[in-house]
Amino acid sequence: MNRSLVWLARFSVVGLLASCAFIPDEAHLYREKDRKPAPEFSLKDGDGKLVKLSDYRGKVVLLNFWATWCGPCQEELPWFREFQRDYKDRNFAVLGLSVDEDGWKAINPFLTHFTLNYPVLLADDHTQMLYGNVESLPTNFVIDAQGRIASHHIGLVSKKTYREEILGLLETPTHVSKNTDGPAASGLLAFLRTTR
Amino acid sequence: MVEARLPIAIQAGYHVNSNMPLDQYLIPLRLTWDKGALESAGIEFPKPVMEKYQAPGTPATTISVFSGKFELVSKFKVPADANQGPTTITGKLRYQACNNVMCLPPKNMDVALQVDIVR
Numbered sequence: 662m663n664r665s666l667v668w669l670a671r672f673s674v675v676g677l678l679a680s681c682a683f684i685p686d687e688a689h690l691y692r693e694k695d696r697k698p699a700p701e702f703s704l705k706d707g708d709g710k711l712v713k714l715s716d717y718r719g720k721v722v723l724l725n726f727w728a729t730w731c732g733p734c735q736e737e738l739p740w741f742r743e744f745q746r747d748y749k750d751r752n753f754a755v756l757g758l759s760v761d762e763d764g765w766k767a768i769n770p771f772l773t774h775f776t777l778n779y780p781v782l783l784a785d786d787h788t789q790m791l792y793g794n795v796e797s798l799p800t801n802f803v804i805d806a807q808g809r810i811a812s813h814h815i816g817l818v819s820k821k822t823y824r825e826e827i828l829g830l831l832e833t834p835t836h837v838s839k840n841t842d843g844p845a846a847s848g849l850l851a852f853l854r855t856t857r
Numbered sequence: 858m859v860e861a862r863l864p865i866a867i868q869a870g871y872h873v874n875s876n877m878p879l880d881q882y883l884i885p886l887r888l889t890w891d892k893g894a895l896e897s898a899g900i901e902f903p904k905p906v907m908e909k910y911q912a913p914g915t916p917a918t919t920i921s922v923f924s925g926k927f928e929l930v931s932k933f934k935v936p937a938d939a940n941q942g943p944t945t946i947t948g949k950l951r952y953q954a955c956n957n958v959m960c961l962p963p964k965n966m967d968v969a970l971q972v973d974i975v976r
Binding site: 728729730731732733734735736760762767771796797798799815816817818 | 880882883884910915918920953955956958959960961962963
């Protein structure tokens with residue numbers, strides 16, 4: 662039998678660049694008047710318990726969209742574990758939202774290897790859409806105590822950036838100041854850029 | 858035995874995990890063929906590149922990746938009772954791409970081979 666030659670079309674694997682605006686690696690809190698409310702969600706943790714973002718009103722929240730297969734996400738996990746340990750008594754919390762397609766089947770074995778001290782929830786398509794069609798990972802939001810998005814980062818930035826942003830919000834009085842232009846009252850916020 | 862070459866081009870700045878990533882949680886590059894007129898007899902992957910990756914303030918990690926242009930070679934057996942004439946073999950390419958600071962979701966891409974079996 663003669664074997665025929667086969668031919669394949671060229672395939673290009675193209676990196677998607679949707680929702681990947683470059684945000685520089687430096688602490689950057691939005692001015693209070695520019696902060697939009699963080700969309701509410703209600704998602705399940707590994708025990709099937711429903712967790713809502715509104716459960717954390719009054720706390721500064723680091724909302725982390727991640728996946729077990731994401732290398733840069735894995736780099737961040739020890740940082741976030743440290744932040745949760747260091748600041749949980751100061752009205753701060755980390756929430757990890759996994760976008761793993763295989764769900765808890767993928768997440769649970771990972772968590773036995775990477776023990777986390779904060780809630781891990783399984784994100785759904787709707788929540789990803791609410792937060793700007795999250796696709797690139799990691800994507801993180803820092804939410805102030807009033808439930809507003811104070812900062813967000815797409816891709817890996819430094820631990821220092823997150824720490825400065827978190828401390829900047831923890832140092833801020835919880836009431837909303839009338840004067841939101843110019844340098845903030847807190848000395849710690851003074852060196853954070855708050856321009857838009 | 859016949860073989861087919863699948864040329865792949867990765868966008869500059871990105872890489873895909875190789876078929877044998879060093880971390881068990883990473884998604885490997887996979888090419889699979891559906892049952893059809895030809896029997897899949899294996900895929901040959903190129904030698905991966907071991908890249909050093911270092912996030913700011915963290916120790917360096919080595920990752921096994923493909924980037925730029927490369928080829929996958931699919932080998933097929935032609936069964937003795939294969940029908941003559943043109944046919945299409947279908948399959949899927951699964952990949953997951955990252956750059957040095959972020960990762961994109963894993964994707965499944967349909968692939969197709971146009972084959973003409975002659976005697």
